[in-house]
Amino acid sequence: MGNGWKNLIVWQKSHDIVLEIYKLTKDFPNSETYSLVDQIKRAAYSVPANIVEGHSKNTKKEFLRYLFIARGSLEELRYFLLLSRDLGYITDIDYEYFEDKLTEISYLLNQLIKSLTSKSSKASIPSTTS
16 A cells, blocks of 8 residues: 555644644653653653554554554643643643644544444555545
């Protein structure tokens, strides 16, 4: 399948979030560098990384498995951002911004999962999504 995963909108948007998360967390307290910041970054980059890994497996079953892992990482990231807001590390505005973005990515992930699990779906791994 090559790099067809780069054409997936859900991958593009989740990759963009990773870049934004790296910018967001650079101003966290130094005491959080190897704890919360590390966990936030891991959860963030796990989403697009699992999309890539699953897509490269070249079977619908494996791709689905990795999409579910990506979805779990996305929800983990949601919690870490909530915690960051509650600890005063990010503003309510930043939290709402990321919450909106994560909701969009979650929707796209769920739609991709739905399209792959549809009984009428005979399609192989998609190279694009909308």
